[in-house]
Amino acid sequence: xxxxxxxxxxxxxxxxxxxxxxxxxxxxxxxxxxxxxxxxxxxxxxxxxxxxxxxxxxxxxxxxxxxxxxxxxxxxxxxxxxxxxxxxxxxxxxxxxxxxxxxxxxxxxxxxxxxxxxxxxxxxxxxxxxxxxxxxxxxxxxxxxxxxxxxxxxxxxxxxxxxxxxxxxxxxxxxxxxxxxxxxxxxxxxxxxxxxxxxxxxxxxxxxxxxxxxxxxxxxxxxxxxxxxxxxxxxxxxxxxxxxxxxxxxxxxxxxxxxxxxxxxxxxxxxxxxxxxxxx
Amino acid sequence: xxxxxxxxxxxxxxxxxxxxxxxxxxxxxxxxxxxxxxxxxxxxxxxxxxxxxxxxxxxxxxxxxxxxxxxxxxxxxxxxxxxxxxxxxxxxxxxxxxxxxxxxxxxxxxxxxxxxxxxxxxxxxxxxxxxxxxxxxxxxxxxxxxxxxxxxxxxxxxxxxxxxxxxxxxxxxxxxxxxxxxxxxxxxxxxxxxxxxxxxxxxxxxxxxxxxxxxxxxxxxxxxxxxxxxxxxxxxxxxxxxxxxxxxxxxxxxxxxxxxxxxxxxxxxxxxxxxx
Ligand SMILES: Nc1ncnc2c1ncn2[C@@H]1O[C@H](COP(=O)(O)OP(=O)(O)OP(=O)(O)O)[C@@H](O)[C@H]1O
Ligand SMILES: [Mg+2]
Numbered sequence: 001x002x003x004x005x006x007x008x009x010x011x012x013x014x015x016x017x018x019x020x021x022x023x024x025x026x027x028x029x030x031x032x033x034x035x036x037x038x039x040x041x042x043x044x045x046x047x048x049x050x051x052x053x054x055x056x057x058x059x060x061x062x063x064x065x066x067x068x069x070x071x072x073x074x075x076x077x078x079x080x081x082x083x084x085x086x087x088x089x090x091x092x093x094x095x096x097x098x099x100x101x102x103x104x105x106x107x108x109x110x111x112x113x114x115x116x117x118x119x120x121x122x123x124x125x126x127x128x129x130x131x132x133x134x135x136x137x138x139x140x141x142x143x144x145x146x147x148x149x150x151x152x153x154x155x156x157x158x159x160x161x162x163x164x165x166x167x168x169x170x171x172x173x174x175x176x177x178x179x180x181x182x183x184x185x186x187x188x189x190x191x192x193x194x195x196x197x198x199x200x201x202x203x204x205x206x207x208x209x210x211x212x213x214x215x216x217x218x219x220x221x222x223x224x225x226x227x228x229x230x231x232x233x234x235x236x237x238x239x240x241x242x243x244x245x246x247x248x249x250x251x252x253x254x255x256x257x258x259x260x261x262x263x264x265x266x267x268x269x270x271x272x273x274x275x276x277x278x279x280x
Numbered sequence: 281x282x283x284x285x286x287x288x289x290x291x292x293x294x295x296x297x298x299x300x301x302x303x304x305x306x307x308x309x310x311x312x313x314x315x316x317x318x319x320x321x322x323x324x325x326x327x328x329x330x331x332x333x334x335x336x337x338x339x340x341x342x343x344x345x346x347x348x349x350x351x352x353x354x355x356x357x358x359x360x361x362x363x364x365x366x367x368x369x370x371x372x373x374x375x376x377x378x379x380x381x382x383x384x385x386x387x388x389x390x391x392x393x394x395x396x397x398x399x400x401x402x403x404x405x406x407x408x409x410x411x412x413x414x415x416x417x418x419x420x421x422x423x424x425x426x427x428x429x430x431x432x433x434x435x436x437x438x439x440x441x442x443x444x445x446x447x448x449x450x451x452x453x454x455x456x457x458x459x460x461x462x463x464x465x466x467x468x469x470x471x472x473x474x475x476x477x478x479x480x481x482x483x484x485x486x487x488x489x490x491x492x493x494x495x496x497x498x499x500x501x502x503x504x505x506x507x508x509x510x511x512x513x514x515x516x517x518x519x520x521x522x523x524x525x526x527x528x529x530x531x532x533x534x535x536x537x538x539x540x541x542x543x544x545x546x547x548x549x550x551x552x553x554x555x556x
Contacts, residue, residue: 268348
């Protein structure tokens with residue numbers, strides 16, 4: 001029987017690396033299987049971005065002012081669609097695993113949680129980038145944008161730094177569906193909605209009530225948007241955005257380990273109380 | 281080095297006084313395992329018989345690191361699986377009654393994913409998948425269909441393949457043949473027999489099927505209400521419970537040991553559940 005047996009002798013680091021690829025590939029398979037839904041979703045978010053862009057067009061003022069506001073709004077829309085996707089992908093994959101019951105198989109496998117986070121995180125970032133590029137192309141047909149001075153590289157750098165903290169943030173949020181697949185997803189939806197409200201996606205946070213404004217400083221999305229707008233609209237350099245970058249670096253250093261730690265606490269709790277079981 | 285330690289270990293599995301209870305209400309607990317001790321030798325197949333709710337699945341979950349015991353020790357190849365789960369997970373795998381998969385993905389995709397979590401690459405897994413599936417009579421032409429299109433029996437075969445792909449030295453089988461048609465049941469049992477003949481893996485097999493237990497297992501344990509009330513070879517169990525001059529069947533042993541037949545025990549358990 002099982003003649004060609006899989007080698008048990010691979011070093012640990014190589015096994016983990018193969019598993020990172022496994023997690024990323026698994027999410028790719030899921031995207032592929034739901035490709036029609038993915039297209040629908042992409043069209044929907046693109047339409048949404050267009051709608052918001054047209055608010056800018058209809059705002060009145062000089063052509064230059066209009067272009068500026070439109071660009072301001074569209075940057076918000078695109079950055080939000082990218083960052084919220086990273087966040088959602090992580091927590092949604094975990095709720096999915098809970099529904100299907102495959103989470104038991106992930107948890108009893110030798111691959112570590114860091115590996116799982118890396119695999120899903122890498123996929124989320126690559127897939128998110130691909131979507132944003134498609135959206136950008138579609139949107140560029142509709143609007144006169146004020147991107148004459150844009151520093152694209154600087155903006156991409158800020159987005160990259162922010163992605164790391166969003167992956168960690170997603171892992172924090174994934175603890176909820178881990179403990180309860182029904183209620184968990186509801187909680188993460190609320191978290192998403194709060195982020196949308198406080199991060200200054202379509203407006204400067206100055207317009208928020210005074211007590212709400214400090215909340216924005218806790219959101220990585222706020223710093224990313226502020227930095228990206230400066231680099232794209234004003235052509236600022238990456239270095240000049242240090243005020244936005246250092247909070248992102250701190251959050252990028254804090255959220256992933258925090259997410260992992262919380263997730264492992266959740267896993268331990270679930271294993272102690274029998275939360276993982278569905279049937280049998 | 282873990283692998284060397286594991287290869288030198290005398291026993292595949294050693295459980296000492298495992299207790300596990302689950303909270304049902306404010307001060308109400310379901311006692312799933314009560315002081316269960318058990319040793320599984322290398323290359324041995326031990327069967328666990330028990331009615332519904334007797335704790336079989338909990339036992340398997342505790343060993344496979346999915347449930348933490350309240351007290352007691354679990355040694356897998358001499359390594360404490362509760363304290364060092366990551367060290368032993370590579371060497372065991374589990375097949376459970378409910379075949380949990382991403383049902384929208386194909387069998388191939390699910391298997392490739394399952395194998396990678398154990399560090400098995402596509403290049404290693406693909407030929408094995410072919411070989412294993414042919415061996416258990418799974419129609420290989422259907423390997424790229426979404427799994428939701430497959431019958432339960434076919435899904436169960438994929439679940440077995442997922443475990444075999446990682447070449448586990450300890451196999452935990454939780455009712456692997458429940459719900460399969462006679463033909464598929466035979467295929468799966470044949471496969472377990474082949475693994476056994478290999479002497480490479482040790483197997484813990486929970487089942488409802490007396491015949492299966494008797495045919496496939498070196499020793500048989502009886503689990504009732506979380507207690508392991510017997511554990512011996514089928515012959516010894518029969519000898520111990522012999523009354524007249526005709527050796528009893530395993531069914532009769534079960535009845536004598538538990539005071540009920542397997543069917544009755546299940547029936548009572550269902551009633552209990554309804555009453556609760
Ligand atoms: N995760 C859990 N949460 C709460 N109670 C549980 C959990 N798992 C098991 N139990 C309880 O522990 C007892 C043993 O259940 P278990 O699933 O181990 O039995 P079993 O022998 O596998 O039954 P079956 O033959 O129906 O599969 C039952 O009373 C069950 O309700
Ligand atoms: Mg069970």
